[in-house]
Amino acid sequence: LADDQAEDVRSLLAGLSATGQAEILEQVAEPERDKLVAILKKDLDPETLIELDEEILEDVLDQLDSKDIAAAARELETDDAAAIIEELPEQERQEVLAELPAAERAEIESALAYPEGTAGRLMQRSLVKIPDGWTVGEVIDHCREATDLPDDVYDIFVVDPEGRLRGSVPLGRMLRTKRPVPIADIVDPDIPSVPASADQVEVAHLFRDKNLVSCPVVDVRGRLEGVIMVDDVVDVIDEEAEEDILRMGGVGIDDMHAPPVRTARLRAVWLTVNLATAILASLVIGQFEGAIEKIVALAVLMPIVASMGGNAGTQTVTVAVRALATGQLTAANALRFIAKEAAVGGLNGMIFALLMGAAVVGWYGDWRLGAVIAAAMICNLIAAALAGTLIPLSLQKFGVDPAVSSTVFLTTVTDVIGFLAFLGLATVFLL
Amino acid sequence: LADDQAEDVRSLLAGLSATGQAEILEQVAEPERDKLVAILKKDLDPETLIELDEEILEDVLDQLDSKDIAAAARELETDDAAAIIEELPEQERQEVLAELPAAERAEIESALAYPEGTAGRLMQRSLVKIPDGWTVGEVIDHCREATDLPDDVYDIFVVDPEGRLRGSVPLGRMLRTKRPVPIADIVDPDIPSVPASADQVEVAHLFRDKNLVSCPVVDVRGRLEGVIMVDDVVDVIDEEAEEDILRMGGVGIDDMHAPPVRTARLRAVWLTVNLATAILASLVIGQFEGAIEKIVALAVLMPIVASMGGNAGTQTVTVAVRALATGQLTAANALRFIAKEAAVGGLNGMIFALLMGAAVVGWYGDWRLGAVIAAAMICNLIAAALAGTLIPLSLQKFGVDPAVSSTVFLTTVTDVIGFLAFLGLATVFLL
Incomplete structure (x- = not known):
């Protein structure tokens, strides 16, 4: 340079x-x-x-x-x-x-x-707006005379004398229709429209559900204000997906280009929450100092139980959060979803209980220690499945975004239950 | 029912x-x-x-x-x-x-x-294809005679006698132009097109980058085969975002509606990988059994160091994976990104080292234990920042999708370094 x-x-x-x-x-x-x-x-x-x-x-x-x-x-x-x-x-x-x-x-x-973030901000104002009494020929002549029309016009909007939206005509249909035909004969009266105050996320859902290319925006009295094009909506969808992913990872938007001190400060909030839950898990371990002093192997093995619970729970939370966001998980099928996840947790719990139990027997030559870790693994994977479904469902019910905070609650549960089940069972059966 | x-x-x-x-x-x-x-x-x-x-x-x-x-x-x-x-x-x-x-x-x-997943599968075949010698009037008459044209035509494609794509005319421009004007005068010759074999993800990127509403698809000889509409691309973008999120959570697509046994089997793959890394971390702890036997507090505190590293690293990985996926992170600015993340890791490392050190001094009344956990926290948060940037960058370089496997490698690093730094420093300074 x-x-x-x-x-x-x-x-x-x-x-x-x-x-x-x-x-x-x-x-x-x-x-x-x-x-x-x-x-x-x-x-x-x-x-x-x-x-x-x-x-x-x-x-x-x-x-x-x-x-x-x-x-x-x-x-x-x-x-x-x-x-x-x-x-x-x-x-x-x-x-x-x-x-x-x-x-x-x-x-x-x-x-x-x-x-x-509203439809009013997203819309563009240049559009073809015509009175409902015109013919196809008049519209074409009007378009030929207007010089400031953008190339990306896909629909022509028909309004009544008060400016209220009456319907639209796709340009392709206009082109196929003979000049003397009245616009009123080829207009689609039942087209979706959004109020200017609508949230852009709802607008994106509408575009997706109805496969729209453009959507008119109206004011409170139903008057045509502007039109939202699909390319602006693609940006909204991208932004939303981006935000979801970043939030689930515990970071904010525009993180990459922010100066280090600001990034550090923003992320510290999340790390503080994590510190609190990690200390909570430590307090649980602290209750079993006596057991650990006698059998040091407990300290060696306990992170495995907690970690497997955390991972299995994260899988469940990921599916639950997505299914809630896309509307696939509702009150109607929540019970079925919880039952399925519990079954998955139980199945994988048994598989990894067997694996881990056998590994511990081989490692330490102590079948009772193997049995304790196996039992703790099953407990924690079922707990992970239940927490992984119930936490996002409850957060959603209380109006909190489950994408942001589910994981931290989940790992609190799987750490606490993991350490408690393993060290508790060990205290009862091994000491 | x-x-x-x-x-x-x-x-x-x-x-x-x-x-x-x-x-x-x-x-x-x-x-x-x-x-x-x-x-x-x-x-x-x-x-x-x-x-x-x-x-x-x-x-x-x-x-x-x-x-x-x-x-x-x-x-x-x-x-x-x-x-x-x-x-x-x-x-x-x-x-x-x-x-x-x-x-x-x-x-x-x-x-x-x-x-x-290719452009050929995504495209529709019904489109308006006209020879390059026609006038606007001829095209309009042709459209009025054709009965099978869909409403959602937004562009008219111009081809040469061999059927090769020559350009396109937006319908809005056609409508504004007088009938005797030759199409050749108003055609856009430099329009983007994709081969039928193109990957749908690349097609989605093209739509996004150029704000396209439709894009012609050509065969190997440049002949017009069909057209991809933006609403199909919106579905692709949705699918990709969904896949990214699910993959980062260690689950596959269509997880929610699959029968429990299949879900359990698919997720078990990921849990097995996690088990292997958890056992690796345990082996590290196993090297310090002697230290833990003498100071049980080490077992109580060690998960905190590992957990904070894991969380801070996940924040970095999330940003890195997104920035790689959106092309914001490249070889050109990778060094700057790594330096920034290391600075953030160092800053937050110091803050949480102070916090945790003070808490431990208060809790156990042992300033040396507090100093050891503080030092381990700084080490692990810097390690987390480096691993959180270098792992996704390396995976991308070797052609592995960083979204899928970064987190598991990362937590391996933060667990191993977390336990090693804390228990190692304790062995050197406290025993």
Whole structure:
């Protein structure tokens, strides 16, 4: 990135797609990134900004002045422009908005009025809206005259004189129909629509369930406000899946690009919870110090019982959390699910009890120790199955996201039961 | 579900959407499900079959005869029909195909010729294909004459005399253009296309990166074979996210509806791997039996060090696996990522070392024991950060999916280092 290579770098980056530019900007470290942005400036594809992670986006926007940002915003769809302008500090936001033509400023401001994560924020405002009295020919002529229509129009929306949504006509059907036919004859009146205040996750579910490509957005009085396209929904689905995975691993969003101190602080919350549960398990072990003093093998073997319970329970929790998220697990089949998981836990409990029991007899030559670890293994794998189903079901019932907190409760149970069953049975039968 | 209520149940279910019917069929147990299918028969929405989980689909197909299945297949898109017919045993598959009209049979058979999970299987064959010499008016007239065009046409594809793809025209642009304009003037020649043999995951990435709504599929000679629509890609993205989550939890697909013995068998594989690593950790502890015999507190405290390492490492692995999957983590920024994670591990290591050291001094009144656990905690959290980054990066490099196996390698490292550091330091400084 020496100065004399600036021109080469510029032409190289300018030739890339928005996704390509975004990937490069995300992969270089801060000082080089700032340099790249400075070199790129006018050749920075506005779409690149949308593709950037939040942390990186803030950093790149810092390098651009209000004029550059306003120019980029003008080239983007309203929803995307709003998402970028929202990241700016209040004062710069006003400056950028002031640079925009009145019509675009009004559109972006009205998009910003809807909270992030709602249909109103996700929708675009450019669409083909026609009165219900027109014919196919009139619509085609109208489209030919309008110059500002985007290429990605797939449906034409029909509204009544008050602007309320009356239905839609897929473009393919329009094209197949003769000019004199009234639009009213080919309109689909029963199309799904969402209120502008709808949560984007619900919108994504609707697109998925009905295999939609676009979906109209209406205000409280049923008036057509905009349209959500499937490519925006794909981003929502990706984000949601990403969030689910990161949450289950005990980390937050945008973790990778955050500075180390912030990442450490955010993750420390989760580690503190884990510390508390680990201490709880230690307290259980502490009750059996006498037994461990007499038979040190107990200390050697006890982590195996706890670990197998934790793993088996994690399998159950993973299935339960997914099934709850996709609506496959409900009150109607919860009992059947719990019974199945208990059966699986019992089966695998017996298999690994036999394996582990035999290994311990071979290792220590003590069949009573083998029997104790076998019994503890069965107990803990059944406990893991029950905890792995009941914990997510209860969390869901109390309105807590089971994806985030199920695992920590689960391992508490499997550690406590694992140590308690093994050391308790050992105290009763071996001392 | 008494017999006299059959008619009520039938009309209730018949009124539901395909997704609704599928949800109900998935939630009732086998004997009732068979009854429901028998009651529903003709009112079973063909789309319902696509929405069902594989296990349930097989069960429902068992209840239907070849005529019913063939009737359903005729109403579905080729890709969906092929997916369902594939689930049938060979003999019934032939019977169903024999029931279909020759044209549809040929289409489904050619779809079945592509392996599951490829673009060829995902695509639909009905599309608007026109020679490159036509005008807009000729295309519109052609569309008005063709009767079998689906409503969900969004692009018109232009081919040369050999059938090779030359470009596409979005329907919106067609509609805006005057009739005498040659198609060649408004065609996009540089459109993305995929070979029929492409992996569906790559297809999904392409749709996401380029925000596509449809994408043409070509054969080895560049001839247009079909088109993939975004709604099929949404299903692929969902499936992939689902698979990632389930794999990271150590379970397979379709786990929820599989019979208990099969579920137990599949999960036992993962538990066996875990047993091996747990035994490895035990062997480490076994080396310090003498130390534990003298200071039982070591046995009480050692799981805390291992557990904190495991959790911190899981956080790092989760971020690394996601960043690898989304292409945010590459060879270019791997070193920076490792350095950051090590810094986070060191920071949190120090915080929890202080916390835990102080707790142990308070608990056992032994500052040397507190110092040992603090030092072990720092070691293990830094080890967790390094293992949490290096393991997924190495697995990816050797072509192994890091989502599946990273966690088990990681906990092996954090258990072994956790026990080794704590018990080893205790042996050196406390005995």
